[in-house]
Amino acid sequence: MKLKNKKAIITGGSRGLGKATALAFAKEGIDIAITGRNEEKLKQTTAEIKALGVNAVYEVFDVSNYEEVKIGIKNTIANLGGVDILVNNSGIAAFGSFTDMEVSVWESIIKTNVLGMYYVTKEVLPFLIDKNKGDIINVASTAGLNGNANVSAYSASKFAVIGLSQSLMKEVRKNNIRVNTLTPSTIASDMTLELGITDGNPEKVLQPDDFAELIVAGLKLPRRAMLANASLWSTNP
Template sequence: MFENKVAVVTGASRGIGRAIALALARRGADVVLAARDQARLSAVAGEIAALGRKAVVAAGDLRREEAVEALREAALSAFGTVDIVVNNAGVGKYGPLSDFSPEDYDWIMDTNMRASFLVTRAFLPTLLEKGSGDLVFVASVAGLKGLPHEAVYCASKFAQVGFAQALDHELRERGVRVSVVAPGGVKTEFAFGTGRTPGDPRLEGFLDPEEVAEAVVFALERSDKARAFLVGLRPMSEPL
């Protein structure tokens, strides 16, 4: 399905990002893996190699311009081009607003939105030069409605969705598709220590990361004349 395609996946060392990278590799894509954890990225790269596909690891903090430039150089040096960019890197903290510091705000907004901006900006010239390609943003239901004890996280995800909407207007007629995947709760390590606890029984009712990865695949496998701008999915345990 994605043979001869090159995908960049951020936040690829674990959880949803790892699941997306593996789902794309199983369908024939070569993958550029980005996150901060070198060891975990290398492990995912090994899983992709076992599937018969190529993987390049670019460890770094994507809030920083120099790390994003290194990611771009690694991708283009290895493969010469990029076809798919999945902005998945994200962090969160849950609690009343009074529990949040300015440093918490910067950490969440910069990881979820600034990194999306920098990564998109870095690879967009390549997609526009080709006149084709996909930008995917793994957002959240928290980017579609305000939720209690998630004010800053919601702000970051609303920003990400608005960014994607604006890009859809700019890029659609130039051959670049923009998609947003907005899941509810997912059973990963997300927000452990900042509002979630390992072993919480509620996690068992959450989506598996592979289900979110399949939603990304769904958006990407549309025909050239179609785009799935917003794909939302919720666990059965969560109300709308």
């Protein structure tokens, strides 16, 4: 149990990929804090994590609001008793043409996916630097590698996430902090099922557990090795 007793913060850990990651971490003996806006969902998922025998706490805050993030991360680290691993997973998506998409929707995608990741990382990073050790996993997307019609806001946000994440990686390698930028393709999560992007057929479509397994495998690498970037694709197009 190489990861036993580590402490992880997973933003957006109440459902979808974040929840799958939380449950996979719990099976490795990692104590977990999940965050999100919907307290009811956070409570339910925290109970599921605890049932696997690890400590689990949750904190309610909106990642796109820096004042909330400052307080939320301070409370989270106090309640968790420290932090070794940060998974910057919270994110939103919406699709629409340049002319149709409301300015407020475009802005909220950038605020949540880009500024949210920046705010959370800014508040957690000093704790990892102090320990001269840590892991940060930043969830981008294949939409951060290529643009597409009707995906301008989401794609712009994920291109930005990749730039932020790769810059951070080069900045904090010297602090023994590994930064992993993930660019998954479509996974059958709550988000993609709700948006109707996939039917979620487990014979063909990536599942949240596949994503979680990749993160755990990266964390298990010897400290001298870092999974800097990883794309997860389904075998069947």
